[in-house]
Amino acid sequence: xxxxxxxxxxxxxxxxxxxxxxxxxxxxxxxxxxxxxxxxxxxxxxxxxxxxxxxxxxxxxxxxxxxxxxxxxxxxxxxxxxxxxxxxxxxxxxxxxxxxxxxxxxxxxxxxxxxxxxxxxxxxxxxxxxxxxxxxxxxxxxxxxxxxxxxxxxxxxxxxxxxxxxxxxxxxxxxxxxxxxxxxxxxxxxxxxxxxxxxxxxxxxxxxxxxxxxxxxxxxxxxxxxxxxxxxxxxxxxxxxxxxxxxxxxxxxxxxxxxxxxxxxxxxxxxxxxxxxxxxxxxxxxxxxxxxxxxxxxxxx
Numbered sequence: 001x002x003x004x005x006x007x008x009x010x011x012x013x014x015x016x017x018x019x020x021x022x023x024x025x026x027x028x029x030x031x032x033x034x035x036x037x038x039x040x041x042x043x044x045x046x047x048x049x050x051x052x053x054x055x056x057x058x059x060x061x062x063x064x065x066x067x068x069x070x071x072x073x074x075x076x077x078x079x080x081x082x083x084x085x086x087x088x089x090x091x092x093x094x095x096x097x098x099x100x101x102x103x104x105x106x107x108x109x110x111x112x113x114x115x116x117x118x119x120x121x122x123x124x125x126x127x128x129x130x131x132x133x134x135x136x137x138x139x140x141x142x143x144x145x146x147x148x149x150x151x152x153x154x155x156x157x158x159x160x161x162x163x164x165x166x167x168x169x170x171x172x173x174x175x176x177x178x179x180x181x182x183x184x185x186x187x188x189x190x191x192x193x194x195x196x197x198x199x200x201x202x203x204x205x206x207x208x209x210x211x212x213x214x215x216x217x218x219x220x221x222x223x224x225x226x227x228x229x230x231x232x233x234x235x236x237x238x239x240x241x242x243x244x245x246x247x248x249x250x251x252x253x254x255x256x257x258x259x260x261x262x263x264x265x266x267x268x269x270x271x272x273x274x275x276x277x278x279x280x281x282x283x284x285x286x287x288x289x290x291x292x293x294x295x296x297x298x299x300x301x
Contacts, residue, residue, distance in 0.1 A: 006087040011040040019094040020052040026097040082160045092154035096200035105157035113162040113189035116151040117198035124204040135193040149286040151181035162189045211284040259291035262299045
């Protein structure tokens, strides 16, 4: 039985091993230490992870089985943590925590069910960029989460009782962070997003969700496919969809399908869309590169 009520969870993998020293250094620099650490090892051994961290870190290590899909592996880890902790803090092991990251999440979850925080963008070597990941102003969480996402698995924390309601995860789900927060919202979770920067978010070649321009044509196509898959999963696997989501998700799904059809059928439209998207001054959030409302004139013609 654990004495801490909070657990910090990350997943380590070979492609991100070079970032683990920075990650663990930022964990050690937290301004409070009343939390446990769980680490999911995906194709990386405990010894390899510790070597990359340059530390014999004592943690609860969850090893991915050869027979497990990535989504099943994460679900098993989350189920284990739900049974032992009241707060689960998610961080990506290629990112860097600000010293107040854990404390701010714990404080917010005294009054809320889901916590997310703003982030500063860093490049692959770790240099800070003058770009921030923040919540758009003057939009409800419902309206935002139908189209985009700001609650990732690096900048969030959940109360275990609401996270339990988000299980099980669809086996084919790729955008797990978006699925979880959407289902939490539809289970009447109280969401909070912190305007203060509590994470440094690393942009590199293997990011699933890119927010830093320039975008390439292929990145736009890949992102669009993932958004369409997300909509399919939401409609299929969340039985508690509220009337608003039941109405709006298919409308947006049709919009993204139209966008996808146009950029596939007309490569010149995709070229122009990507060029104009890369000139926008607005800071992007996850999936805002898909069917961007400011460029509707191009793909709705």
